[in-house]
Amino acid sequence: GKPRVVIIGGGAGGATAARYIAKDSNGAIDVTLIEPSRVYFSCFFSNLYLGGLKAIDEIGHTYGDLAANYGINVIHDWAIGVDRADKTVTLAGGSVLPYDKLILAPGIDFVEGSVAGWDISAQNRMPHAYKAGSQSELLRAQIEAMPQGGVYAMVAPPNPFRCPPGPYERISMVAHVLKTTNPAAKIIIADPKPKFSKMALFEEGWAHHYPGMIDWIGEEFGGGLVSVDPDRMTLTIDGDELDVDACNVIPAMKAGRIAELAGVTDGNWAPVNAIDMSSKVDPDVYVLGDASQQGDMPKSGFSANSQAKVCANAVRGALTGSRVFPPRYANTCWSLIAVNDGVKVGATYEATEEKIARVDGFISQTGESGETRQTTYEESESWYAAISADMFH
Numbered sequence: 001g002k003p004r005v006v007i008i009g010g011g012a013g014g015a016t017a018a019r020y021i022a023k024d025s026n027g028a029i030d031v032t033l034i035e036p037s038r039v040y041f042s043c044f045f046s047n048l049y050l051g052g053l054k055a056i057d058e059i060g061h062t063y064g065d066l067a068a069n070y071g072i073n074v075i076h077d078w079a080i081g082v083d084r085a086d087k088t089v090t091l092a093g094g095s096v097l098p099y100d101k102l103i104l105a106p107g108i109d110f111v112e113g114s115v116a117g118w119d120i121s122a123q124n125r126m127p128h129a130y131k132a133g134s135q136s137e138l139l140r141a142q143i144e145a146m147p148q149g150g151v152y153a154m155v156a157p158p159n160p161f162r163c164p165p166g167p168y169e170r171i172s173m174v175a176h177v178l179k180t181t182n183p184a185a186k187i188i189i190a191d192p193k194p195k196f197s198k199m200a201l202f203e204e205g206w207a208h209h210y211p212g213m214i215d216w217i218g219e220e221f222g223g224g225l226v227s228v229d230p231d232r233m234t235l236t237i238d239g240d241e242l243d244v245d246a247c248n249v250i251p252a253m254k255a256g257r258i259a260e261l262a263g264v265t266d267g268n269w270a271p272v273n274a275i276d277m278s279s280k281v282d283p284d285v286y287v288l289g290d291a292s293q294q295g296d297m298p299k300s301g302f303s304a305n306s307q308a309k310v311c312a313n314a315v316r317g318a319l320t321g322s323r324v325f326p327p328r329y330a331n332t333c334w335s336l337i338a339v340n341d342g343v344k345v346g347a348t349y350e351a352t353e354e355k356i357a358r359v360d361g362f363i364s365q366t367g368e369s370g371e372t373r374q375t376t377y378e379e380s381e382s383w384y385a386a387i388s389a390d391m392f393h
């Protein structure tokens with residue numbers, strides 16, 4: 001029969017890989033995509049939803065086109081086990097799927113105990129909103145329900161994590177909402193890092209658009225020095241307890257649990273070969289996107305999409321003998337600081353023996369004109385439309 005590829009996770013990495021393998025092999029490869037959700041809400045642009053600039057439907061994507069246009073077998077279920085000796089995947093529903101090549105793109109899960117006082121059972125009181133959808137809607141409702149002059153808090157994550165500028169774009173969008181609905185409100189960020197992505201750009205933008213509203217407390221405090229109490233709605237930093245009205249806890253991250261169950265992680269992440277995203281421990285298993293440990297690329301949707309195309313080309317080559325091109329990787333992360341005030345950072349990368357290595361890059365400058373910033377924002381809108389199509393249509 002035909003060679004079989006099973007892909008676990010229908011997000012940025014997995015959907016792209018499925019689409020490219022199926023599209024470019026014209027039916028020569030049997031492609032199965034396993035994803036529990038019928039609608040994928042992208043984390044990318046979920047901050048714009050929080051800021052009231054996008055509707056939730058605008059960041060939701062379905063899988064019908066992948067099935068109809070490319071013949072991908074989309075199964076809405078959880079993968080609960082991988083047997084690498086037998087080369088099978090077990091689903092929660094009980095099915096066992098054989099594979100010749102397995103692609104893991106499960107995104108992230110949270111490291112238990114990384115924020116004292118918080119665990120996943122507290123995610124309704126203190127949402128992470130770091131997987132988009134109902135968590136994003138909940139956080140937005142909590143922002144809207146804050147009393148006048150109330151306190152919004154964020155516990156930011158340690159490196160490495162999904163979307164390095166994501167927490168700070170989120171703060172910008174929360175401030176954008178509060179500026180009109182609740183101008184006396186305060187925003188506090190407890191950050192375990194001494195600095196963060198595009199820091200100078202965010203700090204300039206916050207001082208300009210939201211003067212006096214945002215207090216970033218960043219330092220190398222260990223887990224012990226920041227804690228939350230979701231029942232009492234308090235945040236404690238270095239012994240100072242503070243009442244908070246909304247609290248976004250973004251814990252430390254690791255590869256999605258199925259990567260651990262498949263035995264391809266090394267601690268928290270899954271090490272891969274830069275040439276094709278294959279696992280360092282199994283040449284028939286590939287790991288894409290946030291779950292992988294590949295080197296210099298940030299964990300982003302753009303990166304996951306870029307990695308998926310390299311992987312798809314390599315997998316097709318291995319299974320059908322089609323031509324394999326040298327890998328090329330790229331990323332850009334846009335962030336919105338206020339309406340039409342967009343900034344970006346990006347780079348290109350190459351595969352070395354050791355890792356995916358940065359070649360060169362670019363970043364927005366402080367003091368840029370409003371026109372430049374608007375153009376940057378418009379670029380991000382075009383990017384979102386194009387990359388969504390490249391993943392799901």
Ligand code: FAD
Nearest residue numbers: 009011012013043044079106107163289290299300301302
């Ligand atoms: P995901 O897209 O999370 O997909 C993983 C999928 O796997 C999920 O759909 C999940 O349901 C599924 N899955 C997990 N476990 C299983 C299992 N056992 N069985 C079956 N399926 C499973 N990136 C950008 O490029 N640009 C941005 O502007 C941007 N903004 C962001 C803003 C925020 C607030 C956040 C949180 C992230 C942002 N990102 C952005 C990052 C981007 O969302 C992630 O890097 C990207 O989604 C990673 O893709 P992935 O395929 O690794 O994981």
